[in-house]
Amino acid sequence: FGVARSICFVGAGFVGGPTAAVIAYHNPHIQVNVVDLNEERIKSWNSAHLPIHEDGLLKVVRAARDGTVEKTIALPGLPRAIELKQRQPNLVFSTRVVDAIEEADIIFICVNTPTKTHGIGAGSMADVSAIESATRTVAKHAKQGAIVVEKSTVPCGTAQMIQDILRYYRPDVEFEVLSNPEFLAEGTAVENLMHPDRILIGSAQTLAGLRAAAVVKDVYGAWVPAARIVTVNTFSSELAKLVANTMLAQRISSINAVSAMCEELGLGADVEDVSLAIGKDARLGSNFLQAGVGFGGSCFEKDILNLAYLARELHLDVVADYWLAVLRMNEDQRQRFARNVVRELNGSLRGKKIAILGFAFKDGTNDTRNSIAVHVIKDLAMEMPREIAIFDPGCASAEIREEIEKAGLTPSQLERIKILTNWRECVQEASAVCILTQWKQFRGRKLGSGNKKAPKLAIAWAKSCVADKVDISEMDILALEELARDKSSATGEDPLERLVPLASCPEQCSHCRIGS
Template sequence: MRISVIGCGYLGAVHASAMVELGHDVVGVDVDGAKIAQLAAAKPPFFEPGLPEILTSASASGRLRFSTDIADAADATVHFVAVGTPQTRDGRAADLSYVDAAIEGLLPFLKPGDLVVGKSTVPVGTAARLASVIAGRGNGATLAWNPEFLREGYAVRDTIEPDRLVYGVADERAAAVLDEVYAAALAAGTPRIVTDYATAELVKVSANAFLATKISFINAMAEIAEATGADVTQLADALGHDTRIGRRFLNAGVGFGGGCLPKDIRAFTARAEELGRGESVVFLKEVDAINLRQRQRVVDRAIEALGGSVHGRKIVVLGVTFKPESDDVRDSPALDVAVQLKGLGADVVATDPQGIENARLRHPQLSYEPDLDLALRDADLVVLVTEWRPYRDLDPVRVGASVRARTIIDARNVLDPETWRAAGWHYRGMGRASGASVLS
């Protein structure tokens, strides 16, 4: 099929490349000329495992091209809208200006039979409004909503081999077109749910709200565990054996971040209030508050570990991205912790395998060191905040020979406490049982 993807950021660039992998001819369109130039040269403008390979392959095939001119989408019959919906500057609601601009830009080039497919995460009711806008032009095009469920670090696989496909459609023809787009995934047995616009919109935000709630729940339990001497990791293991609960996303730590969960639960709450149903999701405000509180708890641990003040002490922060296998520092708990410690007068040195340049653009006041060994040298405190594999695999004996003081805060609960204590480290996790060598 001939497909256009409007918006070539994280979602759009992956989607465009993956659609070629699935056998389609694709043009990606974006207003950012620098980004388009990079993609046209088969160079991803961000880090995502697997994307360089499929982008190179798709470009070499001649079936993928990029443009800054939306008129180049005119030959396509399926148009995916994959632009961002950030949080508004003055509130919690989603900023739909990019979505609206993409639809307005497409309207002059839509033909009878064309299908516009929303991928962006939007407040419920948006699709119905946009469907009216398209229908009002009398161009014979229709709208579908097909939410994305990508995980950064696994986005390529999640696009090519999705765990489910959700179609929000107004007629059977739109569903049939999407079936053709996703023929390979459907042939592989991917579950398919055909529903209305509102339900399709709610699936995405509800999934994010549920995951955020699960993460904040176990972090709330971590606070109780610390107050009682319990171990939240063992608690999560025991809870995870209950098939109604499950173990995934039940890891206590510094909390969630990134460009999706935080802004999506805030936008969901704002939309519910607009609908007069704010009381239905009022708990999400506490989910958000618990999540943000985790960052402060890590900072408080650092202050305690250094005897009541971090001023002038060298603190090495392991990780600046919001999760491993990504260079995304949007609403990153790791970067937030580093900035807070810097504000308290600490000599903060932050390191990360992929996120340093993006972090430097946002917070140039921090010191960054890409070489892990150099970063750790003469540290008074080590704070592990993003669970990259190199940090999970650190040898406490070897690291101990580099630092000034063997004190570590494991803000993701990914290290083995006894191994680190046996190597002479003062270890402190999040909601984990105290040991004799743990600082109180």
Template sequence: MKLSVIGCGYLGAVHASAMAELGHEVVGIDVDAAKIEQLAAGTPPFFEPGLPEILTSAGASGRLRFSTEMAAVAESTVHFVAVGTPQMRDSHAADMRYVDAAIDALIPFLKEGDLVVGKSTVPVGTAARLAKKIADSGSGAMLAWNPEFLREGFAVKDTIEPDRLVYGVADERAASVLDEVYATALGTGTPRIITDYATAELVKVSANAFLATKISFINAMAEIAEVTGADVGQLADALGHDARIGRRFLNAGVGFGGGCLPKDIRAFTARAEELGRGESVAFLKEVDSINMRQRQRVVDLAVEALGGSVNHKRVAVLGVTFKPESDDVRDSPALDVAVQLKGLGAQVIATDPQGIENARGRHPQLDYTESVDEALAGADLVVLATEWKQFRELDPAWAATLVSGQTVIDGRNVLDAAAWRAAGWTYRGMGRP
């Protein structure tokens, strides 16, 4: 099929490349000329495992091209809208300017029978509004809402082999077109849910809200564990054996971040308040509050570990991205902790396998190094803030030969506490004795 993808950020670039890899003819559109030039050259503007390979492969096949001109979509019959919906500067609501601008720019090129497919995470009610706009244009095009469920670090797999496909449609013809687009996934048994616009929009934000709630729940239990002497890791293991609860995402730590969960739950709350049902999701404000407290808790542990002050102390922060296998530092708890420690007078040396360039762009006041050895050298305190494999597998005996003070704060509860203590370290975890 001939597809277009409007917006070539994280979601759009992955989707365009994956669709071309599956055999479709795809054109990616973005207003950022530098980004388009990078993608056309086969170089992703961000780190995502597996993306360089399919971007290169699809480009070489001739099935994938990129442009800054909306007119390039003229031959396409299915148009995916994958632009960002960031949090507004003056409220928690989602900023819909980019989605609206994309639809407005696309409408003049729509033809009878074309399908516009929303991928962006939007407030419920958006699809119905945009469907009316498309209908009023007289183009004869249809709208569907097809939310994405990508995990950074696994986005390529999640696009090619999704765990479910959700179609929000008002016309059965739209579902038939999407079946053609996703024929490969459907052929392997991927579940398909056909529903209305509002439900499709709510599936995405409610999934993120539930995930955020689960993470904040175990972090709340970590707060209780710390004052009672309980072990939140063992608590999570015991809870996880209950099939109604499950063990995944019951890992206490510095909390969640990134470009989706924090802003999505805030936007969901804002939209519920607009609908007069703010009380229904009022608990999400506490979910957000618990999450932010975890960052402060790591800072407090650092201050406590260094005798009441981090001023003029050298602190090695291992990790600046919000999660491993990503270079994303948006709303990163790890980077936030590093910045807070710097603000308290610490000499912060931060390291990360992929996120240094992005972190430096946001917070140039920190010192960065690509070398773990250099980060640890002479450190009075070590803070593990992002659970990259190379940090999880650090040899505590080797690390002890580099530092000035053998104290480690495990902000992700991923280190072997017994092994680190046996090597002479003072170990502090989140909700662990």
């Protein structure tokens, strides 16, 4: 093993695309090829409309893919100017999987590992078939000495499985398999990649394994301080990834459990105050203590299930149940939210319209997968309201529709669901407005003191606009019967539209609307 000259990323998704772009950006001497079988996705990576929205991503991609480096120059007394510089492009997105694997010194496997939907372990075990298939292609085409890196979040022991497949196809060649899990969060991917808390590299503790780890460490060393690059054995690395996500989720479930107690106490206890107070303890810290309708996203639930599955396999039932309680809490939180809506609307939604503001699984992303909103909408749809109207400032309507269609609603429930691109239309005549994604557009000043005293549900209503009045962390639902009269129009302003201007994208696509 020496120095890497060519790197291949197999899988151009949320992890592979941004990671490859940042690695290429910081290593202009390395050729980085990102391959995927999905032609549409690759086409999109090669355009100005990347398939995922991440702040700063297009700038990094333009630099590495097109060789166009944008630098903002701020001189005192002058308007800011953008200086364009050229560099040698070193990032290529293509469907030429075999070619890219053949020339690579390092191959990052970044394919999807969803939870199994059928067979043994359905609903809890990760489906690693995409990794198996990618590894078979790697085994057939990789050159002698290539380093294979598992980047996808995988069950512990997957590196061994990859090694076994490689040995089966190429018994005469020694490949080193490393684990290098990704810790980026959606919406802040570029920031997380540019300034990582740590880079974790797991390898066999043999000479060859440690050498391979050193090669990958060099690639990250181009911009990450050595002290932040942690090298451990392969299994510890795989386990650490699952545990990191599970413990983050555990904090959210813990504070959500506190929010339930605050609500029921009825003595004015406010979960935000509790969160603030405990977060000041340096041992606890203030991150991930925001109560809400529960965590969504493609990682937390999957990783908890994976960790619990491993514990169960090891006959550690108490340990498995301990981790699964984090998920049970999450489920209860979102169900409680839906129950609160029904209770506040006198126990029935018949004949009523419910507005949903926010569908993405969190703010700052257009990702609709595993969104809490789907579950809440499903629970509300069971009550047969007249209409459930949905507005999200970032998600494409077709993707929202697709997620809802997967939720198993009856045709008559589906008929009552409307996806709107205008927030005003969404909330008009609604009996309740549920804020299910903490988009900054929906956040703002707190409701009046009444809200503080009664965090159960804010029936207080928006005097001037929705955006000013909603605070999801208290799980408030704004009852907007009065909004039908549309007080915000009295000011002549449309607060949501003002806060979500369309960027200069000629197609005004959903990606370009986020964060612009």
